[in-house]
Amino acid sequence: xxxxxxxxxxxxxxxxxxIIKNRAPEIRAYAEGEFKKIAQTILTIEGxxxxxxxxxxxxxILFEMQKGASRAVLLxxxxxxxxxxxxAINAALEVIKTAVNSxxxxxxx
Amino acid sequence: xxxxVPKLWRLRDRTFAICVxxxxxxxxxxxxxxxxxxxxxxxxTSDVHARVASFVGKMAAVAGKPEGTYEANQQFYPEVSxxxxxxxxxxxxxxxxxxxxxxxxxLQKNIGLLQKLHEIGKERGLTxxxxxxxxxxxxxxxxxxxxxxxxxxxxxDK
Numbered sequence: 500x501x502x503x504x505x506x507x508x509x510x511x512x513x514x515x516x517x518i519i520k521n522r523a524p525e526i527r528a529y530a531e532g533e534f535k536k537i538a539q540t541i542l543t544i545e546g547x548x549x550x551x552x553x554x555x556x557x558x559x560i561l562f563e564m565q566k567g568a569s570r571a572v573l574l575x576x577x578x579x580x581x582x583x584x585x586x587a588i589n590a591a592l593e594v595i596k597t598a599v600n601s602x603x604x605x606x607x608x
Numbered sequence: 609x610x611x612x613v614p615k616l617w618r619l620r621d622r623t624f625a626i627c628v629x630x631x632x633x634x635x636x637x638x639x640x641x642x643x644x645x646x647x648x649x650x651x652x653t654s655d656v657h658a659r660v661a662s663f664v665g666k667m668a669a670v671a672g673k674p675e676g677t678y679e680a681n682q683q684f685y686p687e688v689s690x691x692x693x694x695x696x697x698x699x700x701x702x703x704x705x706x707x708x709x710x711x712x713x714x715l716q717k718n719i720g721l722l723q724k725l726h727e728i729g730k731e732r733g734l735t736x737x738x739x740x741x742x743x744x745x746x747x748x749x750x751x752x753x754x755x756x757x758x759x760x761x762x763x764x765d766k
Contacts, residue, residue, distance in 0.1 A: 529755060533748055533751070533752070536744065536748060537745075537748060540741045540744045540745065543740070543741055544741050547737045547741075552735070552737035553735075553737050553738055554728075556728060557725060557728065557729075557738055560721050560724055560725050560728075561725070561738065561741045561742060561745075563721055564718050564721050564722070564741070564742055564745035564746070565741070565745050567714045567717050567718045567721070567745060567749065568714075568718070568744075568745040568746075568748035568749055568752075570714050571711055571714045571715070571748060571749045571752035571753075572748065572752055574707050574710055574711050574714070574752065575707070575711065575752040575753075575755050575756045577707060578642060578707040578708070578711075578756040578759070579755075579756060579759055581641045581642050581707070582641070582642050582759050582760065584641060585639060585640060585641040585642060588639045588641075589638045589639055592638070592639065
């Protein structure tokens with residue numbers, strides 16, 4: 500049976516898309532949680548600064564540290580996204596493997 | 609088998625040719641966009657966090673005393689920075705570990721800023737008002753590294 504490119508593409512999408520759709524919320528939950536912590540810390544810095552318990556120079560450095568923490572959260576979100584894409588690509592390729600082996604009637608791969 | 613190769617070349621079926629290319633990709637193994645889990649980076653990060661948290665806690669307890677000043681404790685910073693540098697080196701050994709290497713870079717920058725805070729504290733040292741938000745940021749850095757590293761392990765389990 501000849502391979503149908505459209506059917507193959509549909510199967511690949513069907514295998515890959517649910518992975519992305521189901522796993523993407525994990526990244527959102529992680530990033531939201533971490534940014535809440537950072538936002539709370541920034542409020543703390545503001546409060547301590549107003550109270551005079553930290554100097555303006557210390558406040559500036561502490562704010563810079565929160566920016567570094569924020570960059571880390573975004574980097575990890577990017578890394579998690581790559582892992583999800585990797586899983587989706589491999590799932591799509593696995594579908595091709597099954598479809599082609601069925602078409603050629605032997606284990607080509 | 610010998611006839612399969614000339615048959616492939618005679619076939620002008622682009623669909624089949626595309627699938628063969630994909631199968632060759634499959635034959636090389638699964639696609640990997642991110643490096644595999646590294647236990648050394650995982651445990652190394654936890655160790656750095658434990659050291660920094662312990663140090664900051666001690667400094668907050670002795671803030672305002674001579675034993676809490678930067679001068680009395682400055683050796684801590686190059687030691688922990690050196691430990692992070694080793695982890696960066698290990699992470700960079702795999703080109704697909706770029707994100708993790710950058711994460712360690714951010715952690716190292718924040719350790720540097722913690723050092724600066726301690727230094728400008730002078731006789732006050734690292735008061736709790738300063739050390740709490742500083743440690744919070746560093747914990748986010750460490751947590752970010754561990755979150756990604758553990759996610760790589762989950763991928764390995766499949």
